[in-house]
Amino acid sequence: MDLSTSYLGFELKNPLIASASPLTSSPESIKKLEDNGIAAVVLHSLFEEQINHELQQLDHFLFSHNESYAEAIDYLPHEVDFENLQADHYLKEIEEIKRSIDIPVIASLNGVSSGGWVKYASKLQEAGADALELHISYIPTDIDMDSATVEKMYVDTVSLVKEHISIPLTVKMNRYFSNPANMAKRFVESGVSGLTLFDNPVTVDIDLMTLSSVQKAQITTSRQLSESLRWCGILYRKLPCSLCAGTGVHTGADVLKAVISGADAVSLASVLLMKGEKEVQEILHFIRHWMEENEYQSISQMKGSVSLEHTDNPSAYERSSYMSALQNFDRDSDLPRRFL
Amino acid sequence: MEKRFITVDGNEAVARIAHKINEVIAIYPITPSSPMGEYSDMYSAKGETNIFGTVPQVYEMQSEGGASGAIHGALQGGALATTFTASQGLLLMIPNMYKIAGELTPTVFHVASRSLAAQALSIFGDHQDVMGVRQTGFALFASNSVQEAHDFALIAQAASLRSRIPFLHFFDGFRTSHEVSKIVQIDQGVMKQMIDTELVNLHKQRALSPDHPVLRGTSQNPDVYFQGRETVNPYYQAVPGILQKEMDKFFELTGREYRLFDYVGAPDADEVIVLMGSGAEAVEESVEYLVAKGEKVGMVKVRLALPFDIRAFIDVLPKTLKAIAVLDRTKEAGSLGEPLYHDVVAALFESRSTLPFAMPKVIGGRYGLSSKEFTPAMILAIYKELQKSSPKNHFTIGILDDVTHSSLTYDKDFILENKDQFQAIFYGLGSDGTVGANKNTIKIIGSETENYAQGYFVYDSKKSGSMTTSHVRFGKEPIKSTYLIQKADFIGVHQGVFLEKFNLLDSIKEGGVFLLNSRYPKDRIWDKLPRITQKQIIDKRLKFYAIDAYSVAKASGMGSRINTVMQTCFFAISGILPKEEAIEKIKQSIQKTYGKKGDLIVEMNYQAVDHTLKNLFEVEVPISITGTIELQPALKGELDSFSREVIQKITEYKGDEIPVSKMPADGTWPTGTTQYEKRNIAAEVPVWDSETCIQCNKCVSVCPHSVIRSKVFDIGLVGNAPETFTYKPAKGKMFTENDVFNISVAVEDCTGCALCVEVCPAKNKSQTNLKAINMQPQLPIREEGIKQWDYFLSLPNVDRALLDHNDFKQSQFLEPLFEFSGACPGCGETPYIKLASQLFGDRMVVANATGCSSIYGGNLPTTPWKKNSEGRGPAWSNSLFEDNAEFGLGFRLAIDNHEKNARDLLKSLQIDEVFKNEILDAVQKGEGEINLQRKRVDDLKKMLVLMDDEGAKALLEVVDYLVKKSVWIIGGDGWAYDIGYGGLDHVLASGKNVNILVLDTQVYSNTGGQQSKATLTGAVAKFAAGGKAAAPKDLAAMAINYQHVYVAKVSLGANDKATVKAFMEAEQYDGPSIIIAYSHCVAHGYDLRYGMEQQKAAVDCGLWPIFRFNPELLQNGENPLILDYKGIKTDVKEFMYKETRFKMVEKMDKKRAEGFLQTARETAQSYYQRYTHLQEQFDHKEEK
Known part of the structure; x- marks a missing residue:
């Protein structure tokens, strides 16, 4: 049985990728993931803010009260070498991880502007990253900013990052574009080799005790897989790039659905955080079992078999399928029966 | 050999040598010598080796007494050892200096000479400290400039090793120690040739060693002590010859020639000035000017002041000599004259039979105490005096002594024109980067051009909103002008607001260049200038350039740091270098300075340079004055004659004009004068929202400058209140329904720290980003704010008898008798001092250890301690750093005596x-x-x-x-844990009724953040550059051990209620009390508006356990220990990694940082266990 799949030009032993999460923030846990069968890892994200602000902060607080009082020209020893800035630490980590594992290592950059931080992309490549995932999550709060401006900012940032690297670049998209498919196309035209559909944005909440707005990271469930399936299904074979389904992939069944809709790979985070690295084995076991039962020999055989192009019910991917979905709703399952 | 130039200050020039030729360096921080120790520590931390191939051990001791003891021991152990000190620090070394000299031990102490605390402390330069140790047996060796300090540091060591006589190498504090100058660097080869290995070996052979045991430090009796004391004479007699030989050898190696006494001037001079130190440079410059004019004058630079070589001195004097003026930069009250004068008189008298000239007239004079300016005008006046038939002896120069009429008059308008020099003055705000930028400019010009460069920086006495003045000179010849710039080619005013108070263009030359940082655009900038500034610009035909530096800095991502912007402006318009070249040099320097910190910082600075060039503009100067703005008075309010004639003058930077008669003879100063200053330094100030306020008084309690106050008063009184004055019904059982509550802000005195906003627990119901107190720009609300404040002050204070002083909220209605100090914005110490003044101010006597609290508490011109309406208030004094507990105990003994009487x-x-x-x-x-x-x-x-x-x-x-008097002994952790601990312990043991308040910032804050024994594990501090490994001393536990001492560890940010209780209980306890108060500090490296949050975080993670130990409860059969925290709530990381002092360790070495975190966790646990266990022990004791 052949579980292998091609993703960003790499031959993965199976479609399971560990996406950026605390589990991919240390060489030890990444090694465990590999040992349990994961096929590639996306490292925890290096944020634009980490690259920019840490240095600025250190610079500010080391010097902010200097040269204002005769007895204390300065307050902290500043002729010290910072060997472990977060950004530099990240680079060292890549080197270390690359030495300890064999599967592809995808570095992750998270930012919104086209500032100097994009230069870090080339440093990540130099440090040994096999590919780079770019995560742009911009929340426009200016009501005068039109969608074209926002979209252009995304595309410009992608182009700029691509200028700095020769390794494959993948974009972790959000789903809130007017036409995600068009954005996907423009990303690919800007040099992207892969798309991850979609990100799992941090949510906003209000704390009634402090009367403050707060951010929360969200654990996903299989219920959230739908949008990934839809857009993998729509984009399958439409663009010369790899597709990775993210958000809501928790079970072997979810993986199968993603691949069948058209994904080359899937990315896992919440399920691993909840159940640990060993769950990879369970998922793979389920896939093998299902393939045996259904007499599939390979992943490539099933890939895109129920995509928009190949499905017997293309209307399911479209709005008109709404009524039909409701009619097919099964109380015992959280998904329309047709997909089971 | 090719000369290698470096641009350094005097302290660095000395440290670069001392670190290379010593093996042990024991130090203790004291201004202005501290940087020498810090440089040495930094070199060793980086692993730099000395010329012997080892990394010197740099060790911070608990006092200068300790440092000299350690040096004595290291020398006896055969190591080459040195120390750096100044002022009282040197005096504390005297006992060991006798020992070191008595045992003929080679060493060099490097001293940045400084005034001594007499009628007042002063951190500035003169020779009082050095002249105070003449008797110890150390050779006294003076250098006059940064170059000489560098050279003599080496020559002194060579001569000391050869003569076995210890040397005290000194140079003028600040004038030389902090002057940045371009000098020739001594390379290691020269050092190796100067330091004779054989002599080093001999020193090592004399070490105490069980392998060849001897005994030193005997006790001698009347039969032999005297003879023993005379044994050293030949060694002293040999010193001048040895030193001259070493100087000659140095000349051969470097080409820089020095003699024991260097004569400069006309070979046939009639009048000669003799002096030592930086003033000699100014005299030399003046002599060159006079000789060029044909005057027959000369001067002698004294290098080796002790042992004084009569022959060498007489030999350098011109044979035509008629009159000598000997200048001493010291004061020996009651003496016939100062030391150098004595030595010169004695030398002439003892050589009277062999003098090559008739006995000259000799007069002695004092100059330059506490870095008082010493200018060519003064020097000319001295030569003029010498030409008189009966010149004034024991004169003073540079002041007006209208009491004993000792002072010489001089022509204040005389300025020595030095056409080869370019002179620039820059006025900046402390921390806006002005001084740093100028240091950088000097380095660029020093290293990239053939020019010599000099920078001298004058700082304000306030720690907040202070003005810095940079005096920068460039020229083709070495610069000898050791005085401030009197007429500048260029003046840069980096903060436009200064022009509203001071006539800064008074000191610019005709046709000079004036650069202003101003928020106003090109078309409005002229009208926004005060009339006096406009007049200067027109009358002197200045070229006037301006830039909105803050906007440029912000747009470049630099925040409020305008250093690169203003530096670029200077280079762009001063013409000191061709513009293109200058810009390239700035960019190279940026790369050099910030390159290590990453591309982003470099890029930001590059952007700032480019934006500057686009935004700098020349202002077209109209032909007439059009402005309406007049200079604001320095002080406001009803001033008495002393405030007008003395305090106001100092505030206006005209203190030099105050005559002796106006100064109090014994240093006594009035309290309560900060209220007249109205510094208006905050861009934003808090504004109270009565609707939202819940009347908790927290903002009042945390305000470091006592600018937020609350009152409750009868509503009937508000009839004539300003329209904007708001109030609301007062909450509280003690108030009636007619009572209303108001919080007012002294907008002109606020420093804008925003601690009040962060601590406010109330949120606006409709806009949760607003609290009951919110920051707003000061300027638009200033006038209304002043009216509100004046009205607020006119309202009666809440009757103290009505209030429960133990209750936190009620305690904050009490009038503070400590206000508007010069402490840093957001200071963590002053809220505690204010609290004590609120609770006990009318009966307090305060002994204040030297440190931050003595500076913001008693640094001229104005004083924050004040009286209440009955004329009562804290009486305050600062004795020294080391003796504060004893000083306070003395108060108690005196008071007890008077009471008994x-x-x-x-x-x-x-x-x-x-x-x-x-x-x-x-x-x-x-x-x-x-x-x-x-x-x-x-x-x-x-x-x-x-x-x-x-x-x-x-x-x-x-x-x-x-009537009961309350004795308070206040100081920082440097005093309580280190230098003053012996005394503090003794006072605790005494059982006497004193209250000790330790403002614990966990570093020596006032001298720039050196580690103390209070420094927390894992914190970076000076002398703990990699983070402090050892655990802090548990001073509270040590005090509890006595069982008769009231001990409290408090944190206002964590538990304000317990803090107030602790103060009340401590004061009421009839015995010794100690309160150790967590005080956040700028040295911790975060935005202090979050100071109170961090205080809470320190308690929550267990690193600052808060509790009260009250022996009175023990006497009543109750458990004396009350824990005011409930164990460990959070991980230490939550507290530590919000502060740069801890966080930077992680950025340097993650593994070490992890270790520190673990140790800190264990420490927090052990504190909790220790105190809960102690509590249990007392429980059991009670049960028994």
Whole structure:
């Protein structure tokens, strides 16, 4: 049985990728993931803010009260070498991880502007990253900013990052574009080799005790897989790039659905955080079992078999399928029966 | 050999040598010598080796006494050892200096010479400290410039090794120690040739060693001590010859020639000035000017002041000599003259039979105390005086002595024109980067051009909103002008607001260049200038350039740091370098400075340079004055004559004009004068929202500068209130329904720290980003704010008797008798001091250790300690750093003596026995009881003045001591944990009723953040550059051990209620009390508006356990230990990694940082275990 799949030009032993999460923030846990069968890892994200602000902060607080009082020209020893800035630490980590594992290592950059931080992309490549995932999550709060401006900012940032690297670049998209498919196309035209559909944005909440707005990271469930399936299904074979389904992939069944809709790979985070690295084995076991039962020999055989192009019910991917979905709703399952 | 130039200050110039030629360096921070120790520590931390191939051990001791002891031991152990110090620090070394010299031990102490604390402390330069150790047996060796300090540091070591006589190498504090200058660097080859290995080996062979044991430090008796003392004479006699030989050898190696006494001037001079130190440079410059004019004058630079070589001195004097003026930069009150004068007189007298000239007239004079300016005008006046038939002896120069008329007059308008020099003055705000930018400019010009460069920086005495003045000179010849720039080619005003107060263009030359940082655009900038500034620009035909530096800095991502912007402006318009070249050099320098910190910082600075060039503009100067703005007075309010004639002048930077007669003879100064200053330094100030306020008074309590106050008053009083004055019904059982509550802000005195906003627990119901107190720009609300504040002050204070002082909220209605100090914005210490002043101010006597609290508490011109409306208030004094506990105990002993005396006199007085006993038996624990006693004593006084009785008269003198006085001993952790610990411990043991307040910032804050024994594990501090490994001393536990000491560890940010209780209990306890108060500090490296949050975080993670140990409870059979925290709530990381002092360790070495975190966790656990266990122990004790 052949579980292998091609993703960003790499031959993965199976479609399971560990996406950026605390589990991919240390060489030890990444090694465990590999040992349990994961096929590639996306490292925890290096944020634009980490690259920019840490240095600025250190610079500010080391010097902010200097040269204002005769007895204390300065307050902290500043002729010290910072060997472990977060950004530099990240680079060292890549080197270390690359030495300890064999599967592809995808570095992750998270930012919104086209500032100097994009230069870090080339440093990540130099440090040994096999590919780079770019995560742009911009929340426009200016009501005068039109969608074209926002979209252009995304595309410009992608182009700029691509200028700095020769390794494959993948974009972790959000789903809130007017036409995600068009954005996907423009990303690919800007040099992207892969798309991850979609990100799992941090949510906003209000704390009634402090009367403050707060951010929360969200654990996903299989219920959230739908949008990934839809857009993998729509984009399958439409663009010369790899597709990775993210958000809501928790079970072997979810993986199968993603691949069948058209994904080359899937990315896992919440399920691993909840159940640990060993769950990879369970998922793979389920896939093998299902393939045996259904007499599939390979992943490539099933890939895109129920995509928009190949499905017997293309209307399911479209709005008109709404009524039909409701009619097919099964109380015992959280998904329309047709997909089971 | 090619000369290698470096641009460094005097301290660095010396440290670069001392670190290379020593093996052990024991130090203790003291201004202005601290940077020498810090540089040495930095070199060793980086692993730099000395010329012997080892990394010197740099060790911070608990005091200068300790440092000299350690040096003595290291020398006896055969190591080459040195120390750096100044002022009182040097005096603390005296006992060991006798020992070191008596045992003929080679060493060099490097001293950045500084004034001594007499009528007042001063951190500035003169020779009082050095002249105070003449008797110890150290050779005194003076360098006059940064180059000489570098050279002599080496020559002194060579001569000391050869002569076995210890050397004290000194140079003028600040003038040389902090002057940045381009000098020739001595390379290691020269050092190796100067330091004779054989002599080093001989020193090592004399080491105490069990392998060849000897005994030193014997006790000698009348039969031999005297002879023993005389054995050293030949060694001293040899010193001048040895030193000259070493100087000659140095000349051969470097080409820089020095003699024991260097003569400069006309070979046939009639008048000669003799002096040492940086002033000699200015004299040399003046002599060159006079000789060029044909005057027959000369000067002698004294290099080796002790042992004084008579022959060498007489030999350098011109044979035509008629008159000598000997200048001493010191004061020996009551003496016939100062030391150098004495030595010169004695030298001439002893050589009278062999003099190659007739006995000249000799006069002595004092100059330059506490870095007082010493200018060519003064020097010319001295030469003029020498030409008189009877010149004034024992004169002073540079001041107006209208009391004993010692001062010489001089032509204040005379300026020595030095056409080869380019001179620039820059006025900046402390921390806006102006000084740093100028240091950088000097380095660029020093290293990239053939020019010599000099920078000298004058700082304000305030720690907040202070003005810095940079004096920068460039020229083709070495610069000898050791005085401030008097007429500048260029003036840069980096903060436009200074022009509103000071006539800064007074010191610019005709046709000079004026650069202004201003928010106003091109078309409005002229009209926004004060009339006096406009006049100067027009009259002097200045070229006027301007830029909105803050906007440029912000747009470049630099925040409020305008250093690169203003530096670029200077280079772009000063013409000191071709513009294109200059810009390239700035960019190279940026790469060099910030390259290591990453591309982003470099890029930001590059952007700032480019934006600057686009935004800098020249202002077209109109032909007439059009402005309407007049200079603001430096002080506001009703001033008495002293405030007008003295305090105001100092505030206006005209203190040099104050004559001797106006200065208090004994250093006594009035309190409560900060209220007149109205510094207006905050861009934003808090504004109270009465609707949202819940009347908790937290903002009042945390305000470091006492600018936020609350009052409750009858609504009937608000009739004539300004329209914007708001209030709301007062909450609290003690208030009536007619009472209303208001919080007012002294907008002109606020420093804008925003601690109040962060601590406010109330949120606006409709806009949760607003609290009950919010920051708003000051300028638009200033006028209204002033009206509100004046009105607020006119309202009556809440009756103290009505309030429960133990209650936190109520305590904050008490009037603070400590206000508007010069402490840093957001200071963590001052809220505690203010609290003490609120609770006990009318009966407090304060002994204040030297440190931050003595500086913001008593640095001229204005004083924050003040009186209440009855004329009572804290009486305050600073003795020294090391003796504060003892000093305070002395207060107690005196007060107890007076009280006993008063009681005895009262007992024998023939008055009503009942009344008498009421006074004698009065319990005076709380304020109510004290007030009753005060009334009784007032009645008694009325009786006493009517009595014609000796006893009554005597009692009248001391009768006020029948009312309780509260003795407070206040200082920082450097004092309490380190230098003053012995005394503090003794005072705790004494059982006497004193209250000790330790403002614990966990570093020596005032001298720039050196580690103390209070420094927390894992914190980076100076002398702990990699983070402090050892655990802090648990001072509280040590004090609890006595069991008769009231001990509290408090944190205002974590538990304000417990803090107030601790102060009350400590004061009421009839015995020694110590309160250790967590004080956040700028040295911790975060935005201090979050200071109180961090205080809480420190408690929550267990690293700052808060508790009260009250022996009084023990006496009552109760558990004396009350924990004011409930164990460990959060991980230490939550507290530590919000502060740069801890966080930077992680950025340097993650593994080490992890280790520190673990140790800190264990420490927090152990504290909790220790104190809960102790509590349990007392429980068991009670049960038994």
